[in-house]
Amino acid sequence: MQRRSGTLARGDLEIIAYRGRTGKTERFLIKNLFTDAGLAYLAARAAGEAVDVISHMALGIGTTPAAGTDGALESEIAGSRVPVTISGVGAERLYTATFGEGVGSGPVTEAGLFNAATAGMMTNRSVFGVKNKEPEDVFTINWTLAQQRG
Numbered sequence: 416m417q418r419r420s421g422t423l424a425r426g427d428l429e430i431i432a433y434r435g436r437t438g439k440t441e442r443f444l445i446k447n448l449f450t451d452a453g454l455a456y457l458a459a460r461a462a463g464e465a466v467d468v469i470s471h472m473a474l475g476i477g478t479t480p481a482a483g484t485d486g487a488l489e490s491e492i493a494g495s496r497v498p499v500t501i502s503g504v505g506a507e508r509l510y511t512a513t514f515g516e517g518v519g520s521g522p523v524t525e526a527g528l529f530n531a532a533t534a535g536m537m538t539n540r541s542v543f544g545v546k547n548k549e550p551e552d553v554f555t556i557n558w559t560l561a562q563q564r565g
Contacts, residue, residue, distance in 0.1 A: 424449050424457060426539050428526060428558040435516065435551030445543045447558070448481040453538030456530070457562075467530040469538055471496050472512035472556060474519040474526055474548075481525075481540045488527045488540065495519030496532060499558075507561040514554040523548050528558060 426447035433440050449457075459466045473496040477489020495518060499510040510528060523546045528539040539560065548554055 423563050424454065424560070425563060426541075426558065426560045428541055428556055430526075430546055431555040431557070432546060432548070433553040433555075435549065435553065443543070443546060445541050447539050447541040448483065448485075449539055450485050450537055451483045452486065452536050453528075454483075456536060456538050467535065469501070469510060469528050469530050469560075470498060471529045471532055471535070472499050472510065472526060472558065473497075473529060474514060474523045474554075476522055477525045478542065481542045485537065485540050487537055488525050490525075491527075492519045492521055492523070496529065498532075499528075503559075506563065507559060510558040510560065512556050512558075514548070514556070516553060517550050519554065520548050520550045520552070522546075523554070526556060526558075528560075 428445050428447055430443040473491050475488035475491045479489050497512045499512045503509045525542045527537045529535045529537050
């Protein structure tokens with residue numbers, strides 16, 4: 416008989432959109448998906464295997480629903496992959512990226528976490544309704560990854 420621990424890996428991202436033209440700020444809270452590679456990443460890190468840490472976030476314009484088998488964003492916006500800062504302790508980590516003026520502009524509909532500045536493993540993907548990013552806008556994304564009891 417197989418026993419399960421009831422442990423769940425979950426993630427949420429908060430997009431903070433600062434609108435350069437109006438000076439207004441909008442906030443959006445969105446669920447994410449751990450990819451199959453992302454779940455394997457968690458297991459490898461727990462086993463002490465040498466796997467590059469999550470280091471970058473990117474934006475895209477793809478609209479296909481997120482699936483476990485996703486290995487990349489459907490349509491990554493050129494030049495939108497930026498480094499993340501990592502904070503948190505215990506079973507939760509916060510990955511923060513800022514997409515400044517002119518970075519990742521367009522009708523943003525997806526985001527991903529990666530363990531490399533180019534290519535690399537996409538551990539998490541989120542697809543959401545259009546969040547238009549004008550060239551003068553700044554998006555900050557706070558992506559929380561956590562493990563919790565089910």
